[in-house]
Amino acid sequence: MAKMTLEQLRKLREEKKQDMTRREVEGKEIQVIVGMGTCGIAAGAKLTFDAVVDAVNAAGMGDQVIIRQTGCMGLCYVEPTVEVVAPGMPTVIYGKMTQDVVKELVEKHLVQRKLLQNHIFDRPAADV
Amino acid sequence: MHYCLGDYVLDITQNAVEARSGEVVVDLVESTESFRVCVGDNGRGMTADEKARALDPFYTDGTKHAKRKVGLGLPFLVQAIELAGGSWEIESAKGTGTRVEFAFPAASVDSPPTGDIPSLLLCLLCLPGDHEMIVRRKGPRGSYELKRSELSEAVGGLERGSSLALLKDYLVSLEGDD
Numbered sequence: 001m002a003k004m005t006l007e008q009l010r011k012l013r014e015e016k017k018q019d020m021t022r023r024e025v026e027g028k029e030i031q032v033i034v035g036m037g038t039c040g041i042a043a044g045a046k047l048t049f050d051a052v053v054d055a056v057n058a059a060g061m062g063d064q065v066i067i068r069q070t071g072c073m074g075l076c077y078v079e080p081t082v083e084v085v086a087p088g089m090p091t092v093i094y095g096k097m098t099q100d101v102v103k104e105l106v107e108k109h110l111v112q113r114k115l116l117q118n119h120i121f122d123r124p125a126a127d128v
Numbered sequence: 129m130h131y132c133l134g135d136y137v138l139d140i141t142q143n144a145v146e147a148r149s150g151e152v153v154v155d156l157v158e159s160t161e162s163f164r165v166c167v168g169d170n171g172r173g174m175t176a177d178e179k180a181r182a183l184d185p186f187y188t189d190g191t192k193h194a195k196r197k198v199g200l201g202l203p204f205l206v207q208a209i210e211l212a213g214g215s216w217e218i219e220s221a222k223g224t225g226t227r228v229e230f231a232f233p234a235a236s237v238d239s240p241p242t243g244d245i246p247s248l249l250l251c252l253l254c255l256p257g258d259h260e261m262i263v264r265r266k267g268p269r270g271s272y273e274l275k276r277s278e279l280s281e282a283v284g285g286l287e288r289g290s291s292l293a294l295l296k297d298y299l300v301s302l303e304g305d306d
Contacts, residue, residue, distance in 0.1 A: 001297075001304040009298045010282045016290065036142065036251065038200045041135045049254075050247040053292045062290030069256060071146075 028087055030065045030110055032056070034097075035081040037072025043079035044098055051102035052082070059106050075121050084109050095121040129204055132243030133163055133232060136208065138251050139201045140167050140228050147171025147226065151260045154252060156245075158267040162214070162231045163242060170225040179220050205230065212238040246299040253279060253295065254286045265302075272302050 004012075034040070034049045049069060056065045073081045078095025082105065085091045094105060096119055108114050130136050137156065144152045149171035157164040174182060185203035202218075209216050209230055216230040232239040245267070252263060253276050261276035276286070279298075283291040 001301045003304065004298050004301040006278065006282055009279075009294065012297075013283055013291075013294055016294065036138070036255075038139050038204065041139050042130050042204075044131065046135060046138055046247055046251050047244075049251055050244070050296070053250070053289060053296055056289040057293040062293055063288065065289040066287045067254075067289055067292055068287060069251065069254060071142075 028064065030061070030087070031068065031083075031085040032065055032110075033068045033070050033083040033085070035071070035073045035075075035079065035083075036069040037076075039072055039076035040079045040081060045080040047099040048080040048082065048097055048102060051099035052106070055103045055106040056110070058103075059111055061106075061110055065110065078121055081121070086110065086113070089113060090115075093121050094119040129208060130240065132241045133165075133239070134243035134245065134248035136205050136230075136240070137165055137167070137248060140165075140205060141252055142255055143201055144169035144171060144226065144228075145255045145257050145259055145261075147173070149225065149259050151262070154261065154263045156263065156265045156267070158242065160234060162233050163239070164229075164231040166227065166229040168225065168227040173222045173224045173226055174220040175222050178222075179218060182218075202228075208232075208238075208240060212236040212240075214239065245303050246296060249274065249299045250292065250296050254292065267303070269303055 032052050034045055034052060036045050052067055056062055056067065073083065073093060075081050075093065075095055080097045081093055081095050082097040083091065083093045086109065092115060094116060097105065101119065105116055108116050130139065141152060141154055144167050147169055149169035151170050153168045155166040182202050183206060185200055206216060209232065212232050213236050214230060214232045218226065218228050220226040249263060253261060253274065263274040265272055279295060280286045283294045285291050
């Protein structure tokens with residue numbers, strides 16, 4: 001891939017904006033929050049974050065999903081952790097969310113609106 | 129211990145952002161001899177005593193996690209550097225800021241792999257907060273400088289999935305083959 005300039009990046013954004021039909025997403029946004037404390041980073045959270053960006057966009061949900069980082073969620077033993085806040089669904093903290101599981105998370109929770117049972121660790125216990 | 133060099137950079141930069149910094153400057157210089165990193169911030173800074181204690185894995189200032197007894201970011205880094213025969217230096221002044229500088233020798237088998245640079249840059253630029261961040265990169269494909277505010281404006285913010293995909297494409301292009 002040739003090096004892109006900042007101007008080309010701005011132009012690309014404008015093109016993409018024209019290409020897509022923007023849905024009304026106000027108040028309907030899904031948040032995917034990746035735990036990026038030292039424990040998360042050691043378990044591969046950087047790759048998880050990257051995989052979330054890829055999977056969300058591959059599912060055509062780039063405009064509806066906010067992707068954020070946060071610190072340790074208090075579940076160091078099941079890092080990488082990912083919290084998903086979706087309207088009309090329970091807020092869930094998933095554990096062991098390595099990059100290879102992210103596609104399944106997006107497909108199930110974000111697209112099919114079903115929970116990924118084997119990875120649910122609920123809300124964290126009181127911080128240790 | 130972290131898997132790759134980029135993980136150490138992210139961990140230390142996160143500390144800088146969380147120190148209530150208005151500006152964070154990250155230098156990543158990769159050559160055939162070494163991978164040198166400098167993370168500077170204008171945040172809270174540390175006293176000499178706090179700086180010494182920050183290297184103790186069984187110390188944390190308790191601001192992030194009230195009941196936690198460990199703080200592993202800097203101790204992990206120092207342990208990895210010393211294993212690899214690299215160098216490190218921390219300068220800090222209370223109320224002024226902190227500068228963490230370190231280098232891993234490329235020839236050492238104990239130096240961690242570099243890791244994916246676009247993925248690192250994406251995470252660095254998207255660390256939450258309203259700070260400015262400047263990343264100066266000098267690597268095998270040449271040099272470039274990234275300014276967080278400029279990129280945020282160009283892609284329409286640093287949180288929405290579609291904006292992050294654009295930013296990622298841009299970062300990959302900077303490290304690409306051409």
